[in-house]
Amino acid sequence: MDQDLKRLDLPTGSFSLRQIKAATNNFDAANKIGEGGFGPVYKGLFSDGTRIAVKQLSSKSKQGNREFLNEIGMISALQHPHLVKLYGCCIEENQLLLVYEYMENNSLFRALLGPEEFQLKLDWPTRQKICIGIARGLAYLHEESRLKIVHRDIKATNVLLDKDLNPKISDFGLAKLDEEDNTHISTRVAGTYGYMAPEYAMRGYLTDKADVYSFGVVTLEIVSGRNNTSYSSKEECFNLLDWALELKEKGDLLELVDPRLGPDFNKEEVMGMIKIALLCTDVTPAVRPTMSSVVSMLEGRAIAQELIPSAPSSAMNVKEMKDVYQHNHETDMSMSVDGPWTASSTYTADLYPVNLNSDYLSNRN
Template sequence: MVLSYQQSPWNLLFFSSADFGRPKNGMLKILTGVVVVVLALFLFPMIVGILWSKGYIGGKMSREKELKGFDLQTCFFTYKQIKAATNNFDAANKLGEGGFGTVYKGMLLDGTIIAVKKLSSRSKQGNREFVTEIGMISALQHPNLVRLYGCCIEGNQLFLVYEYMEKNSLARAMFGSDDQLLALDWPTRQKICVGIARGLAFLHEESTLKIVHRDIKSTNVLLDMDLNPKISDFGLARLDEEEDTHISTQVAGTIGYMAPEYVLWGYLTNKADVYSFGVVALEIVAGKSNMKFRPSEKYVCLLDWAHVLQKTGNLMELVDPKLGSEFNKEEAVRMIKVALLCTNPSPALRPNMSEVISMLNGETAVHELGMDRSLYGSDFRALTDQLLQQPESLNTSLNAKWVGSSSITTNDLYSINKDSR
């Protein structure tokens, strides 16, 4: 049977009686072609799946290309090196666990001790954070910023390799279990507070890249052997473009440390970091977590209590009792006042970080400003009024929602406001 190119392919499926008397070679070729097409339809998805799982196509390779597409001034480690350094991720080397991965202690062949953050490659958010963190911190060098040694990306393995900080986080040193607590005397607390301020001043004002960290909190401040503080975890950081009045971005961060204008309206500037710093400064003075400060179920958080004490003129009650009388009263009062200034509801009334450093060092006077609580909205005004007038009666669902939470979304915020009415 001879076919012309004008014939429809569908005609191949039908034969006249005369066709059966002719040689069968043509029919055999047709049947062979059909079999090949059917096999291809079944095998193609299987082949694609195998290539995808091996990382030759799809998300993993595109992630690797995206990462290596950056002109990063950092070192790339192999998975074999990371595995050997951490003794195959031995549980005994586990330092902690955060929102986007587990951190392990390790040692390179040259004896360098490292901290390895292992991220989950299945989380799309984790992948973005991974790229963001490398892109941000690889261009930054400052004594009060954790140093990034390099990264590893092989198949579904994602790692960040940092300098090892012997004393772990400030949160653990102040709020951890009994065997984790450190005896932080007043000079050390003053040094830590000023060091954090210097790191933020570098990010906001001195670095070529102006950066808003977006997640300043005591768990993201690490301490070296000499208890020098270093800011870590740049996964949520954003570039602060000077020509823009603010950054438009999805709200992300940690409840209890986020500025009200950012939580309520998504208005992000470096003054959001200033607010977060103010909360951390209060924690340093008080030795208590803003997230867990609930004496007798009376107060929502440490910051609320600080405002109550400011109103009543009893700021010294905020100082950590563990210090006894061994602290500089003038410096303590100054740090509290700076913290309250940094947490002013109006971002325009907050100082920048270079001004904070000057005030903490006693080089300039602290400008005391009254808190205009109307900027918070009716829910926040009612809550603070209740604190000042009848603190013993406060036991709201809002309190329960804030304590123990780690992040907030727009839906969470709606729920919080709804429950507090």
């Protein structure tokens, strides 16, 4: 690990275990702010007054050295207002630790979809701001940074919120470089069911349009205040996206809007955002816009196109994807749900086990 880090020649800092123990009060349980497949996350305070979040790689973690190094290598090379900042790392006494800026309002998932006691009142302008911020962060990753990166795991748990509710994309352990001479990357499938684009989930066909699809799903969650993967087998709709498409056919898309917003929202802006989300989640990758185009549409500098109906063959792929999802859900394969500050709600071809906790299940609807 030390040799690998030296080869990376990172611009981030290196911290001693003693420093981090002092900052977190020796990883006191009272400072624990999250837990997932990667391991626990603690808040801390350095002696100079800097507030931090420390992600600790657990010995039982499903993610290993590869994801740890990938996270450091990717995020340390990136600087953007809508990407979480990595201060550095610590590798000492068999401890693998990542040190981030502290985000006061935890994750978008907890603020919007978590247990009621953790939810925040997110009015329509705030939801718009969060959506635009995520889009800007992705546009930077795909089109503006010197490294062209596909995140692969965009979802509400991987969007963190600062004290002013500005969003920052986190968890780059699964991110992939999108090299310009490749039209796509054939790779093992890694991500989260319910957010993965069908062409990637089924065939391992990865381009930046996979992130665009995931962004579309998150946008629907922001508008509706519902979790895309919360569904009952008794319901006709498989997930939130299905419901949105059904409402579109009925001409009743405003039924998607989170009841918690009441009447206090701009209907034109809401309809525009829903149209953008449906465009981003089209089953045909070529139909999905670039993230820079999404930013322009969200900011009103371009008009959101109407959803272009996909070919029947593409629609069939969605049905097949549902069958794959349902099969894995029923056989307890490859699906997990995590809390904030984690990169663990992920699926890979290595078949990570289920991690559905009772607190989440009781609050997911």
